[in-house]
Amino acid sequence: xxxxxxxxxxxxxxxEFADPTSLVNAARRTYDEGYRQFEAYSPFPIHETFEAxxxxxxxxxxxxxxxxxxxxxxxxxxxxxxxAVAYPLNIGGRPYLSWPMFIPVTFELTILFAAxxxxxxxxxxxxxxxxxxxxxNVERFAVHASQDRFxxxxxxxxxxxxLERTRAFLRGLGATEVNDVPE
Amino acid sequence: xxxxxxxxxPPVIEPGHSFGTVTExxxxxxxxxxxPYSWFFGLFVGFILTMMLLMAIxxxxxxxxxxxxxxxxxxxxxxxxxxxxxxxxxxxxxLISAILLLLKQDWRTSINRFAEAMTLFAVCCAGIFPLIHTxxxxxxxxxxxxxxxxxxxxPQFRSPxxxxxxxxxxxLTVSLLFWxxxxxxxxxxxxxRARSIYIKRLFGMLALGWRGAARxxxxxxxxxxLLAGLSTPLVLSVHTVVSFDFSIGIIPGWHATIFPPYFVAxxxxxxxxxxxxxxxPLRVIYGLEDFLTMRxxxxxxxxxxxxxxxxxxxxxxxAFFGYYSANQYEKYMVLNRQFGxxxxxxxxxxxxxxxxxxxxxxxxxxxxxxxLFVISQFVNVGMWLERFEIVVTSLHRDFLPSSWxxxxxxxxxxxxxxxxxxxxxxLFFLFIRVLPMISIFEMRxxxxxxxxKGAKAH
Numbered sequence: 001x002x003x004x005x006x007x008x009x010x011x012x013x014x015x016e017f018a019d020p021t022s023l024v025n026a027a028r029r030t031y032d033e034g035y036r037q038f039e040a041y042s043p044f045p046i047h048e049t050f051e052a053x054x055x056x057x058x059x060x061x062x063x064x065x066x067x068x069x070x071x072x073x074x075x076x077x078x079x080x081x082x083x084a085v086a087y088p089l090n091i092g093g094r095p096y097l098s099w100p101m102f103i104p105v106t107f108e109l110t111i112l113f114a115a116x117x118x119x120x121x122x123x124x125x126x127x128x129x130x131x132x133x134x135x136x137n138v139e140r141f142a143v144h145a146s147q148d149r150f151x152x153x154x155x156x157x158x159x160x161x162x163l164e165r166t167r168a169f170l171r172g173l174g175a176t177e178v179n180d181v182p183e
Numbered sequence: 184x185x186x187x188x189x190x191x192x193p194p195v196i197e198p199g200h201s202f203g204t205v206t207e208x209x210x211x212x213x214x215x216x217x218x219p220y221s222w223f224f225g226l227f228v229g230f231i232l233t234m235m236l237l238m239a240i241x242x243x244x245x246x247x248x249x250x251x252x253x254x255x256x257x258x259x260x261x262x263x264x265x266x267x268x269x270x271x272x273x274x275x276x277x278l279i280s281a282i283l284l285l286l287k288q289d290w291r292t293s294i295n296r297f298a299e300a301m302t303l304f305a306v307c308c309a310g311i312f313p314l315i316h317t318x319x320x321x322x323x324x325x326x327x328x329x330x331x332x333x334x335x336x337x338p339q340f341r342s343p344x345x346x347x348x349x350x351x352x353x354x355l356t357v358s359l360l361f362w363x364x365x366x367x368x369x370x371x372x373x374x375x376r377a378r379s380i381y382i383k384r385l386f387g388m389l390a391l392g393w394r395g396a397a398r399x400x401x402x403x404x405x406x407x408x409l410l411a412g413l414s415t416p417l418v419l420s421v422h423t424v425v426s427f428d429f430s431i432g433i434i435p436g437w438h439a440t441i442f443p444p445y446f447v448a449x450x451x452x453x454x455x456x457x458x459x460x461x462x463x464p465l466r467v468i469y470g471l472e473d474f475l476t477m478r479x480x481x482x483x484x485x486x487x488x489x490x491x492x493x494x495x496x497x498x499x500x501x502a503f504f505g506y507y508s509a510n511q512y513e514k515y516m517v518l519n520r521q522f523g524x525x526x527x528x529x530x531x532x533x534x535x536x537x538x539x540x541x542x543x544x545x546x547x548x549x550x551x552x553x554x555l556f557v558i559s560q561f562v563n564v565g566m567w568l569e570r571f572e573i574v575v576t577s578l579h580r581d582f583l584p585s586s587w588x589x590x591x592x593x594x595x596x597x598x599x600x601x602x603x604x605x606x607x608x609x610l611f612f613l614f615i616r617v618l619p620m621i622s623i624f625e626m627r628x629x630x631x632x633x634x635x636k637g638a639k640a641h
Contacts (some may be wrong), residue, residue, distance in 0.1 A: 018424045027397070043202065043372070044384045045400040048635045052398055058403040064413075079340040082329060087337035090480040102347040104424050111417045115357045115410055119364055122406035129391035136394070139250040145395055146372040148202035 009183040011134035012038075012155040014167050015142065015175035023150035026173040028052035030152065033169065034132070037158035041151040060122055063096050067117025068110050075109030076102060138179045151182060194628055195290045197473040205626040209619045210376050212469055218616065219468050230607020239598040240315055248318040250595045255588035257578045262316035263428075264570040265600050267606075268453070269309035269353065270425055271446075271566060274418055275454020276357055278303025280365070281414035284407075290482055292629055293474040297465070297611075297620040298458050299362040305457070306605040306608040313347070313614050315599075334357040340472045343427040350424040351392055357417055361410050367393050367622040405421070411533065422450040429573065435516040436577035439504050445497030449566060452490035452536075455483050456521075456562035463556045465620070473619055484549040488563065491540035494569075496538065520576045524589070528572050535565025 017023045020042065027040045027049050040049045050056075060178045074098075083089070084096040090167070135153055145151055152175075153167050163180075172179045196205075203630040243250060253260040276298040283291035314320045325332045326339075327348045338345050370390035371414065391398070426446035466475040505517030520529050539561035543547045549555065562608040580587045591601075614620070627633055 020633060024635050027208075039569045040397040041395045042397065042400070043206075043395055044368070044633065045404050046633075046635060049397045050401045052280070053458045055398060057398070057400045057402055057405075060402050061409060064406075064409045078329060083340055084336040087335070098341060101341040104420070104427070105340060107332075107420060108349040108424075111235070111413050111420075112353045112356060115360055115413050118409045118413070119360045122402045123365075125402050126396075128393065128399075131392060133392060133394060138637075140550075143375055143433045146368065146375045146393070147206045180220065 008161070010156045011137075011181040011183045012153050012161070013163070013170060014135065014138050014151055014153040014179050014181050015170035015173060015176070016140060016144075016177040016179075017150040017152065018176055020048075020150060022174050023152060024048040024052050025151050026175070028078075029173060030154065030169075034160050035154050035158050035166075037155040037161075039153050039155075040054035040110075041141070041145050041153070043146050043148060043150075057125070059125055060118065063117045063121035064114050067121075070117075071113025072106060073112040074108035078109075079105055107164065124146065134181050134183050137182050140179070185222060186466040193476065193478045195292065195476060195478060196626065197476060197551070198631075200262065200473065200630050201530035201632055202627050204632060206372060206376075206623055209621050209623045210373055210471075210473075211617055211625065212615070213373060213617060214376055214382070221464075221468050222616065223614060224258070225608060227612075229612055231607045232602055232606075233609050235598050236311075236602020236606055239595050239602055240311075242595060243318055244320075246318075248316070250593060252590055252592045252596055254588070254590075255590045256581060256586055257575055259574050259578060259627075260590055261305050261596040261600055262312040263594050264567070264574050265266040265603060266309050266312035266316075267425055267446075267568050267570045268572075269305045269312075269603065271422065271450035271570075272420060272457045273302045273309060275353070275357075275458050276300070276305075277354075277361070277418040278416050278451055278454065279458070280361060280416065281411040284411045285415060288482075289629060290479050292625045293476075293621050294319060294381075294458065294470075294479055294483075296362075296365065296622045297309075297461065297615070297624075298454075299358060299365070299449065300614045300620070301457060301461060301611065302358050302363060303355070304319060304607050304614070306351065306358065307610070310355065310513070311603060311606075313351075328548060343424065343431045347428060350421045352418060354421045357378065357410070357414055361407075364407060364410065365622055365625075366618065368392060368395065368403075369619045369622060371395070372623055373619065380412045419447055421434075422446045434577050434581055435510070435512040436505070436520070439501065440499045441497055441504065445494065445500070446498065448490045448493035448571060452487060452494050453560060455487045455490065456559040456566070459483050459555055459559040460563060461485070463552045463559075465617070467552075469615075469620075471621070474626065480535060480552060480555055481546075484543050484555055484558075487559070488540050488543040491536060491543075491562070494536045498533070499605035503624045511640030516577060519580055523576065525572065525579075526578050527569050529576075532565055532568040532572055535561040535568060539565070540541070 015026065017026060023040055024046060030038050031053055040053060042049065079102040080097055080099075083098070083102075088096050123163060135145075135151075138151075140149065141151055152170070152173075154161060154170070156163075160166075167178055234543050251260060253262075259633075269558050279291050279298045280295040283295075314323060317323060324330070325334065325336055327345070367390055368387050371393040374383055374390050377386055423443040425448065426442035430439055430442040432438060462475055462483075464481070464543075466472050502517050505513045508514065520526075540556070542558060548558070559560035575590050579590055
């Protein structure tokens, strides 16, 4: 049997910053340096980081639109089918497809499906729930990333990644600490 | 040249806070073992009343609705009164979290979490009544929910009662989603702060592996904003649909187009009164005066005053409709409300809902928590009286004097009602113990150090 000794593989290199301004500047410079496979982590949303990283993901609004349309069609279709096909009730000769009376339920189902699309779409695109992620291997990240510190990790799979040079680059950004992130 | 604003609103957070202090202060309430005695006392009272609720429901299921005070002509009694009252209270949470978010009102940040929790619990309490009001809840499924059953029977989609089912269940679901999405980053904070491995794992599972990545935050904010945009018409639609339960009917006093806006305003009014009822003791017991500042209380007082005036306008319009309709039944209904056998309800309603909030015009009243608390209690009672008056006085004397009647609740009605208050209290006290009652990550965005220097304000 061929036993290869386990090689600790590397997810990337992570820098820690003390305040949001440093994180935004670091993200901008990392992008300008040519890195693409990197991520900024903050304990609250910082709009300037989105701009610095050139993020513009428009899929969530599209999913919500799709969900809303699906809810509208489902709501109207359900009521029309029930009232005119499956269980027609003739009440004083009024029409079976009395669509104005179907508006409230159609409206509620539109909202319901759109909200489901927003929440499940957002979590799905974010790849959550995710029980394990290498960034939590950095001890300070696991404690402070959700509280009061700001992190930026460049992944090893980035074309420009070079362990020594990337470490030095991150140190040059004013990081308080630079750590390797084991896979 | 620096331009100093002549008037700047007081800050929404007291000065001197940082990321660390807001996190510590709010998370500590959940993660420390010690808890104020008043919490145990509140939970105890709530628990006793919840047991009473279970007893009342059990007896109802054994005996049927005969144990209640309802009969013909008043077939709708406490069940619908309490349902509408609770649903109304449940409106403030989503209003605060959604509408104030869209209007960029930064003072919503420290009240939205527990207001949303309050919404969920109020809607749960409301949901009990339509479920049990037939006394045979296991038969409710096929006439409320569209599912293929062996009888081949489907719900009547032209009935406002079915609209209610869809409106309330959608509202509960969307409010729950909104609340949970808002909680996820805070659950991650609790996961990272928890010392015990079990608590860490529990919060870890609930936080879904949230790690605060910028790509995640971008989609998160898009989804959150869209949820707010979806919840805004939803919250307005729910009480509109509830008001259709009445206004689609032909009973005098119900068949009026004023009902939807008047019900929605009443719901916001009642909801803000309940938020104040909860917020005023909470900020003292947990020392949260830095986050729940006087500005929050004052603003909520103002919202209460405005919605109170709209409700007052609704009462006047209702009376005017009666006089102007040239319909003898409508006219009689107005007189009967004011001077009939239920006159004490009508006039105490006027005192609670129209006279009491007028004190909110005075700034010193709006900035005195105890007075605000007293006024909110008047509004809580007043909104209940409003529902009682709408339901009972319209039904007990409708058209034919030979079929007039009288309604009075039995002890089982009253036990069920106070039981739901107990359930609400119990759920709320459990919530403040196990989840952060103020959104920690949103509080971080309003501390001064969150400003990115060198960037224009967004």
